[in-house]
Amino acid sequence: MKLDIEFVRKQFNQLHDNPEFVFCSNAGGSYVANQVNTLMNHYNSHTRVQPYERYAPSSQAGEAMDRAIEGWAEALNISANELTIGPSTSMNTYVMAQAIGVDLGATDEIIVTNQDHEANSGVWRRKAAEKGAEICEWKVNLESGLLDLEQLDCLVNQNTKWVFFAHCSNIVGTSNPVSEITRRVKQNSNAKVFVDAVAQAPHHICDLKELGVDGYAFSLYKVYGPHQSLLYVNREIVSGLTPQCHYFNTGCDSKLFNPAGPQHAQVASCAGVLDYFDALHQHHFKDTPRAPQRMAPQRMTQLHSLISAYETELTAPILDFLGNDDKVRLIGKNHTRDNDRVPTIAFQPLKQSALAVSTKIQDMGIGCESGHFYAHRLLTDLGIDADDGVVRISLVHYNSTEEVEKILMALDHAINH
Ligand SMILES: Cc1ncc(COP(=O)(O)O)c(C=O)c1O
Structure with missing residues (x-):
């Protein structure tokens, strides 16, 4: 079974607000599920x-x-x-x-x-x-x-x-x-x-x-x-x-x-948030007896198997691209095969500033950012100027493969041209 991305995206009004915009700065703060706004x-x-x-x-x-x-x-x-x-x-x-x-x-x-x-x-x-x-x-x-x-x-x-x-x-x-x-x-x-x-x-x-x-x-x-x-x-x-x-x-x-x-x-x-997870679970595991609005760990685990398989699919081409481009230094693992890589991908451009690269990416309608992201000690110890920092692409399970295509094009343009 695969994550039904269309169903997922329907749960986030903001994704439809400006469909051309690609949001990949989720590690700074994600979009809010409609179920949360309903309760608020x-x-x-x-x-x-x-x-x-x-x-x-x-x-x-x-x-x-x-x-x-x-x-x-x-x-x-x-x-x-x-x-x-x-x-x-x-x-x-x-x-x-x-x-x-x-x-x-x-x-x-x-x-x-x-x-x-x-x-x-x-x-x-x-x-x-x-x-x-x-x-x-x-x-x-x-x-x-x-x-x-x-x-x-x-x-x-x-x-x-x-x-x-x-x-x-x-x-x-x-x-x-x-x-x-x-x-x-x-x-x-x-x-x-x-x-x-x-x-x-x-x-x-x-x-x-x-x-x-x-x-x-x-x-x-x-x-x-x-x-x-x-x-x-x-x-x-x-x-x-x-x-x-x-x-x-x-x-x-x-x-x-x-x-x-x-x-x-x-x-x-x-x-x-739990109502959102509950809706996702209901949609994908229709045969599981319903426990209304309860997201016990077992149900969460079932959901996570779908989410992480999907996120791995999203992450792989970006890691592949950045891991093989000698104009950047990719931080962290360049693969997902150990099942411990979340789709938060940071890299240091080696020929330009992180600010210049993130600005070019933003100019292509992609919401990503550069900086130290409050991990100042880490960047400094890795030998990176924390004032300029790294470029960070951070995805979650509502991002689509079409968006990843756009991100890859923007990365290539910003880093290599
Ligand atoms: C890994 C990590 N820890 C802690 C924090 C701080 O969280 P908060 O903004 O809720 O204080 C952040 C925020 O970006 C974070 O990314």
């Missing part, structure tokens, strides 16, 4: 009152928010009280850095990478420095941009308190083996593991208990949803963290890591 409109038109009070529109507002929280908890295979919905992943990691501070002292070590977006780096480094803890950097291979597991083994020891890394880099586009990394960390220490999944989640929503991580975050505005971020904190580690909420809310696990309180309409509309 409904909330704002019918239940825009303080939720969880005792009058009718208010309880409906609370129910709409609970539906999103419970739905996402089920999809991620976690408990609802292990989930915080915050305004952004940067904000969620900032809050978490305050929460873990209590756990850090002068004899402790944390491990961060130079592969991450700054949202999963600077906050931990600053907190560790404030507490006098040692900051150990797990460095990428300077040729490939990939992280090497043996190097991690050398860094982890009994003093390691936390290990922070990305499920997938937003530049290298290769997924790190999260379960295996977590297993190794836990085998050699009592450290906890926190994963930034922002670049992974648009392509694959994971079963978090299966991954075995302690913390995990991703941004729904890159997963066809509203500008919100999902933060998972394993209930078993919560007692070692400092609550970041009002003191009278500390008895409520789901409020511990949200100092601001939730953004009501946005939270309610998070369920729209």
